[in-house]
Amino acid sequence: MSADKLSRRAFAGGIAALALARRAHAQGYAGLGEAADGFAKVTPGKVFAFPADHGPHPAFRIEWWYLTANLVDSNGAACGLQWTLFRQAAKPGPQGEGWANQQIWMAHAAVTRADTHRFNELFSRGGIGQAGVEAKPLAAWIDDWEMKGSERTDDRSLSPVTLKASGTDFNYALTLEADRPVVLQGDGGYSRKSERGQASYYYSQPFYRARGTLSVDDKPVDVSGEAWMDREWSSQPLDTDQTGWDWLSLHLSSGDKLMLYRLRQKDGKDYPFGNWIGADGRTQMIAGGDIQMTPKATVDVAGRKLPVEWQIAIPSRSFSIACKPLNPRAWMGTGFSYWEGPISFTGTHAGVGYLELTGY
Template identity: 35%
Template sequence: MAAEGGAAKSGAAAGGVQQAVGTREWAFPRDHGQHPAYRLEWWYYTGNLRGADGRRFGFQVTFFRRSLHRGAAPRSSAWAVESLYLAHIALSDIGRRRFFHESRMARDSLELAGAARDAHRVWLEPWRATPLADDPHGVALDVDGEAFGLHLRLRALRPPLLHGQGGLDQKGPAPGQASWYYSLPRLEVTGRLSLEGAGSAVEGLAWMDHEFGSGQLGAELAGWDWFALQLSDGSDLMLYRLRRRDGSAGPFSGGTLLAPDGTATRFALGDAGQSLLPGDWWRSPASGGRYPLTWQIDLPRWAIRLSVRPAFETQELTAGPGVPFPYWEGAVTVEGTLRGAAVKGTGYMELTGYAGTLNPFFE
């Protein structure tokens, strides 16, 4: 199945790795798999859940792949190594304002970690994302940590959303300073959650991001602020601010608005008054990082004005094995107006570069 907006020619190779340039013909479910010719790739699953007892939770499951060599020749031995994998899982217990996170890392030898090249299958044992047989975009997430576990089935309510120009999302002025980037912006979630030995059925909405490229960020950037928001009128909104070291927004900051009728529109922050501005700040007692946790989104083109607030403050993943630098990633709520009508919603927010510089793994 091909995503709308795909094109016929893929990017050119440079320096032994593939660069995100030109055009690409997208085909799913193949493109849910890994793209080993590119240096860096990630699969991001975030969502908001509600238990049968009414308790609210947020979750994150993320797999990162970093190529350890140039080129993409197939391994000749089970011991051979092509990529390093990292995985992060997190659970926000919203009502009790508790945050749990764990991480793992492994090389892909002996199939301890890996990803299929033609299917929505990623793993870092014992954590797995596997395709659903009856949904070309659906995925099962099965992760068990020390404090919590998630066994969720995510079914796509909307087709893949390509960001940028046909999925090529430019992060800077130079050719290749970009990534291939799409989302599954609205996934229906059912399954079970366990926390400290107690299990519960849950349901909710999730968002999936898949991004791959080689060397997307410029040296002038300190980090990014990213939002995935699902609104009550059926709209979905992804936007990010690429943040310069002086705190200002870089010129390639922007996002995509997906209307209820399926119309997708790319926009640039700073163009025609589109803005994303921070409000209240919070200092982490764990890392010392100072994060902007409330935000105002103004998109005059669609008469959109939204306020974003965290479900609670302490949703920071602190540095440790598999987490090269601290970052804030957590559940948020949103409310405001869209074309004069009141809207509300939920989503996820990611804030990086506020507690030290980004590790070269992600640059």
């Protein structure tokens, strides 16, 4: 890669991060509560179309392809990994050519074990071929990081796909397969984020089985386990008084899946939501009033006090679990910093999952 290309990419990414950080301070986590005049709006009743909706939606301001995996290595040790590609439009309107393109791409990758947490971050400007997403066959990439399908990839299940990313002291390569279709979150894929109309389009593939290799400090091991991919796009998913979220994706030992989050508000009236996903892929929304998310223990990381242990209860389902992190110090010290790491849980149900904490 030429020095000119690298410096331009770093400059574009740095300017984007600084601009977004300014907005983030006043508009909730990562500026996601900023008014989105001129961008497409999220409304109920969308009919999802695959493979098209696996690809980008540039008329909307923000979008991500987000994968987490709970794995076990060949020595029986638990570990986790994250792969995320974010797209943000700097302004609405027709897409510019080359460096004039208004799409900014950012990617995060991480590996977490009980004894270490490693992460890396990349930036690119759209329009120059260095990052992007194609729907069929799926190709989501930035530099040499990629989530990639093939002619064999089924549009409904988005399977099989391969995944790879690296940092100076880690790398991984996985194959992901699922035998059930993707799952629409919320009301048919319309996911409300507040009582005042904020929402996103949101679907997941929570049934991936993962296998491959993971290396930390040039020591590769074989890994296998379960993975969860979230696809979400919007133009203003948060209201201005929402400061961040606490989000969980849970793989139950029964084969069921559970997605839960609470959006924190400045007035203390948090907005919770859940979706129970049966092992057969059928879903049932869980009303916010039936969700109890109680922080039980905190850890001091990067000058912040973070609630990394939780008690979760859903009385209507006789569901009560205690969640603990694999590594309490799984801090993502990226441009927009947050906590993200694998967890395990016990109680009325057992299993593994991922916890994300933003806006602290």
